[in-house]
Amino acid sequence: MKTIFLPLGNQTLSKTNVKYILELARVLKATLYVSKLYKEPARSGGLPKTLNVSQITAQEIEEQLSAFNTEGIKVRVKPLEGDDWVEAVGKFHQKTNLDLIVLTPKHHNVNQANFLGKTAGSLLRNTETAVLVVPVDYEYKPISRILMAVKSGIVHDKRTLDPLRTIKKRYKADVRLLQIKTPNYLPEDSEFDANLGELVDTYKSTENATVFQGLLEHLNENKPDMICVFKRKRGFFEKLWDDDSVKKADFESRTPLLVLKEQQ
Incomplete structure (x- = not known):
């Protein structure tokens, strides 16, 4: 894994989240691109020609990062022009080949109905890049x-599998594979790809109505530092993010969630 992308919205990320992402980039030895969207104003608006919105946006990002220790981490400030994250990230990905996008969910406020908002949910659903969702105020640990x-x-x-492979290697992590057999489970689903098999340390199967239910059932006994799932066509998580935003009633994770994107 060589590149990690962190999009900054209008809401400032918690210091805990930024520390987690910076430490992740340090351990993975990846370049961290930190970005905000900007839009060049029409010159007819009376703004001076010397005003460079891209530079101003870069300064805003640098000010946010100045409160953190980035020594030993390859951090690149990258403002992107546009008003749509999916389109802007797609164009940047074509030039830079992003390996991972890091997103943060909505607050854990009980009055907040959504786990992921429209922007984060849209990036998760509509980009080709793997996504890591880091819960609000989640403390970093190996x-x-x-x-x-x-x-x-x-x-x-x-x-x-490249993001999972890199994380396992750098952290020397133990990968526990939980195969959840749902009502529409097919015989061919039992066939395991050799590349996946070589990453797995332990295996267990269970029968549940949905992948999410099986995951919840086995969280406590595994106590993971990270959860990993596939986003596949017609799969549970594909349906879950059908409308971009994700309601807490449908899905919520208090553990970092790695979503691998499989193209079919």
């Missing part, structure tokens, strides 16, 4: 145990 929940062991493109 990743020693990863719980991977799947229905099918088939992986069509071995590159899909």
Whole structure:
């Protein structure tokens, strides 16, 4: 994993989240691109020609980062022009080949109905890049145990597993594979890709109505530092993010969630 992308919205990220992301980039030895969207105003608006919105946006990002220790981390400030994150990130990905996008969910406020808002949910759903959702105010600790929940062991493109492979290697993490057999489970789902098999340290199967229910059932006994799932066509998580935003009633994670994107 060479590149991590952190989009900054209008709401300032918590210091705990930024520290987690910086430490992750340090351990993975990845370049961290920190970005905000900007839009050049029409010159007819009377603004002086010397005003460079891109530079101003870069200064805003640098001010936010100045409160943190970034020594030994390759941090790149990257304002992106536009008003749509998916489009802007897509264009940047074509030039830079992003390996991971880091997102943060909505507050844990009980009055907040959504786990992921429209922007974060849209980036998760509509980009090709793997996504890591870091819960609000989640304290950083080394990743020693990863719980991977799947229905099918088939992986069509071995590159899909690259983020998980890098995290396992850098942290020397234990990967526990939980195969959840739902009512629409097919015999071919029991076939495991060799590239996935070589990453797995332990395996367990269970029968549940949905992948999410099986995941919840086995969280306490595994106590993972990270959860890993696939986002596949017609899969549970694909349906979950159908409308971009994700309601807490449907899904919520208090543990960092790695979502691998499989192209089919």
